[in-house]
Amino acid sequence: MLKKFLTPATILIILGALIGTSLVLYAWRLPPFTSSIEMTDNAYVRGYVTTLSPQVSGYVVDVPVQDYQSVEKGQLLARIDDRIYRQKLAQAEAALATQRAALDNSRQQETAAQARIASSEAAVDSVNADLEQAESQSNRQDSLIRSGVVATSAQEQAHAARDRARAAMAQAKAAVEVSRQDLQTIIVNRNSLEAAVANAQAAVELAKIDLSNTEIRAPRDGKLGEVGVRVGQYVAAGTQLMAVVPKDVWIIANFKETQLAGMTVGQPVEIRVDALDRKVLKGRVERFSPATGSEFSVIKADNASGNFVKIAQRMGVRIAVDDTTEAASLLTPGMSVTVRIDKSVGPA
Structure with a gap:
C-alpha cells in the first residue's frame, strides 16, 4: 500500500513542497533558519557632493579646470568678467x-x-x-x-x-x-x-x-564632476556650474524594521562593493535614522483608508568605513554595496 502512494511523482511533489517551505522559512529567517547575521543590498555609498553656483551674474572668461580633475581647497575653478x-x-x-x-x-x-x-x-x-x-x-x-x-x-x-x-x-x-x-x-x-x-x-x-564672488573657488579638497560651464557663457546667480566631491564617504544601508532588533552603534560591518569585484571592506555602525524612509517622503501614506496592508518599513543606518586599504579609497558616492552585520558581536 505504501509503495502504491510513494510513486516518483509523489516523491517529487513532496520534495518540492519541502524545498519551497524551506526557502520561505529561510527567506523570512524563521526557525530553524534563524540567524544573528542581517544583510541588505539596499545600501549605497554617500558623500558630500557640493554643487557650485555663482552669486553674481556675468560672462565667464576663464575655466581652468576639466572634468573629474582633482582640486584643492581655494583653487580657482571659474572666473566671471569682473x-x-x-x-x-x-x-x-x-x-x-x-x-x-x-x-x-x-x-x-x-x-x-x-x-x-x-x-x-x-x-x-x-x-x-x-x-x-x-x-x-x-x-x-x-x-x-x-x-x-x-x-x-x-x-x-x-x-x-x-x-x-x-x-x-x-x-x-x-x-x-x-x-x-x-x-x-x-x-x-x-x-x-x-x-x-x-x-x-x-x-x-x-x-x-x-x-x-566673480572667482568661483573650490570649497574643499576633492574631485570635480562634469564641468558644465564654458568660456563665453552668460551665467546668473544660482546657475549650476560643476560639483566638487570630497574624499569623505560613508554607507547608508536601509534595513527592514524587522532586522533592527539587536543592532547597536559600534557593531562591526562587512561591506561588499559591486564595483570592486565584491571586495570586502570593514566598517562599523555609526548611527540610526530618526525615522523610517516613508516619513521623509513627500507624499505620506494614508493608513486610515480602511484597506490597510502592513508592510515592513525600512530604516536608514549610517555606516562608517574604517578600512584604510587602497580599495576603500576608490569608493565614490552612488556606488551600490551589500552590507552584513552580525548582531551577536558587540560594539568594537
Whole structure:
C-alpha cells in the first residue's frame, strides 16, 4: 500500500513542497533558519557632493579646470568678467570718500562754532565792563543832580549810555546763545553724517564681496564632476556650474524594521562593493535614522483608508568605513554595496 502512494511523482511533489517551505522559512529567517547575521543590498555609498553656483551674474572668461580633475581647497575653478564689479567698487569707494569729507567738514564746523562761542563770551565780558562803567557814571550823575552841581543834560546822557550798555549786554548774551545753538545743530547733524559714512563703508564691503564672488573657488579638497560651464557663457546667480566631491564617504544601508532588533552603534560591518569585484571592506555602525524612509517622503501614506496592508518599513543606518586599504579609497558616492552585520558581536 505504501509503495502504491510513494510513486516518483509523489516523491517529487513532496520534495518540492519541502524545498519551497524551506526557502520561505529561510527567506523570512524563521526557525530553524534563524540567524544573528542581517544583510541588505539596499545600501549605497554617500558623500558630500557640493554643487557650485555663482552669486553674481556675468560672462565667464576663464575655466581652468576639466572634468573629474582633482582640486584643492581655494583653487580657482571659474572666473566671471569682473570689469563691472571693479567699477562698482570704485564708485562705492568714491561715495565713501565724499561722506568722510562731509564728516570731516562737520568736525571743522564744530571747532569753528566753539571758537565763535568763545568769541561771544569774550564780547559779553567786554560789554559787561562797559555796562558797569555806564552804571557807575549814571549813579554819579544822579548824585550830582541831587546836589545841584551839574545840569540835567549830563544826567540824561549818562542814563542813555547806561541803557545802550544794557542793550549791548543783552545782544552779546543772545549772540552766545546763538553760537551754542549752532554748535548743537552741528552735533545733531553729526549723527546722520556718521550713519552715512557707515552706510558707504557697508556699500564698499558689499562691492568687494561681489568682486571676490566673480572667482568661483573650490570649497574643499576633492574631485570635480562634469564641468558644465564654458568660456563665453552668460551665467546668473544660482546657475549650476560643476560639483566638487570630497574624499569623505560613508554607507547608508536601509534595513527592514524587522532586522533592527539587536543592532547597536559600534557593531562591526562587512561591506561588499559591486564595483570592486565584491571586495570586502570593514566598517562599523555609526548611527540610526530618526525615522523610517516613508516619513521623509513627500507624499505620506494614508493608513486610515480602511484597506490597510502592513508592510515592513525600512530604516536608514549610517555606516562608517574604517578600512584604510587602497580599495576603500576608490569608493565614490552612488556606488551600490551589500552590507552584513552580525548582531551577536558587540560594539568594537
